[in-house]
Amino acid sequence: MTKPAKDEKAKLRRGFGRLVALGVLLVVAGLVGLVYTGVATLTSMLLFGWLLLIGGVVGLLHAIEGRGSNFFWLAVIVAALNIAAGVVILKSPDAAADALAMFAALLFLTAGLFRLVGGLVVRGPQFGLTLLLGAFDLLLGILVLGSWPSSSQYVIGTFFSLALLFDGLGLIATGFGGRRIVGMVEDASGVGKAGPGDASKPVQAE
Template sequence: MARSGGTAGRQGDAAKLNRGFGWIAVLGVILVVAGLTGLVYTAVATLTTMLLFGWLLLVGGLVGLLHAVQARQTNFFWLGVVVAALNIAAGVVVIKTPEAAAEALTMFAALLFLTGGVFRLVGSMVVRGPQFGWTLVQGAFGLLLGILVLATWPSSSQYVIGTFFSLSLLFDGLGLIATGYGGRRVVGMVAGR
């Protein structure tokens, strides 16, 4: 009698796990669809990303200000107020001028690609470690990507941020689908024993 109750409990737990992994896969499908849509409409994805970023800065600044007010008896009160005010100001600027913010962020990303590419190239030549070939390819790719983005800047700012964000959504979604599908398979294998 106790054995059948234990089996029923395990089957119920397996069903709950299956549902959980199913929801993870559904979220993955939603992210994949959003990522593919963003890759088709990169300008809209860039604008949406910048507005979302602006709102996150604004809300984060307001929460930081509330936290600073609650901790006003500490030595870090004014630092918290200054950081919160900077976040609020940056959020307002990004929300009011998302195109200019996208141009600035695209320039920053291009400079990061350039410097990262140069450091990887030089580092791979100097160190010549076991990953020499991969580091060399990564450096060359980063350098090339930075040059391509800068060569078409500021027009590249209309699609660069949206493309990166959409690719991130796409790959995160594929990862969640794989996790959900793999998790369901493992639960099925364990529950079948």
Template sequence: MARSTPPRGEAAKLKSGFGRLAALGVILVVAGLVGLFYTGFATLTTMVLFGWLLLIGGVVSLLHAVQARHSNFFWLAVIVAALNIAAGVVVLRTPEAAAEALTMFAALLFLTGGMFRLVGSMVVRGPQFGVTLLQGVLGLLLGVLVLITWPSSSQYVIGAFLSLTLLFDGLGLIATGYGGRRIVGMVSDRLTSPESTGPGVKTVQPE
């Protein structure tokens, strides 16, 4: 019997889906490159989006708390929602100050994370000793550099990190989309080729 082959329509849909994934990756790469050239604008944009997320999330949480007002955690949910709303309003009204605070927090995270990795690599000395040691040293250096230039570093640190994240995520999506289209095309061509029908198929020659 002939081997069943998937419809060409399904392969076309898969290739179209991977193509849209690659197109999204291109958009993210472009946005990341623009953000790297205009880090100050990217930082302010990030803080405004962050403030709106806090504000909308707080309003949604407050609505859910009101709907579940008979639960035991009603007041806790109201307090958390109110804090999110207040934080969102503060971030939207003073995005520069919020960027400074967030940059300081990020620098402290780099310092503590680098210190833990550095000490852990020296104590454990596992198979990933060199990589962990290098990560710790880089974390410490990055935290120190951000703190030394603070608060002026708050104008570009958050925007640079966001832009780099968009850039690498976009490159990953492009690689996934391109590779997926190639694999789908190779499999589709392989399954629809005459050799893939197997020896059980008889060809009728015209008389």
């Protein structure tokens, strides 16, 4: 194997190793968030607010740079709405969490009803699974809505922590899978290579 190829494979292994390390951090953060859901809710809302605020400022700057375009005022309005939403969330994260929890509950209720009705009407090959998912969404929406607004203290944090957990597990699986593939390529590249002393000697004629 040539030296450049070895260097490339070493870089790939280090890159996949970083993915595994990042995945472990996300998994730990997700597990901590599931234990301290109130802190996770507040953290997620503050992060969401800052993302909206920064995104709105960047969008406004881009709109000003391209003010000669036909969508200038639309871009300005969207950026202003993002900035306003970010400021409101950062100023009142608890009220924003209440609103998002209400929105999540209504979303689960709507999705559950659509799945149940659609499953009963269509009766496709996934009929049982569709009804099960619809009933689960409906039950989750009822539970969140039934204990609202107190449920907002843990609903958003739980969803945020679960997202971190599953993203971390995905990164860990990708990192280990990538390192394994690199190792298999290295093993395959070394198979069938003859050493310097393995060449057969020519037969001399008598």
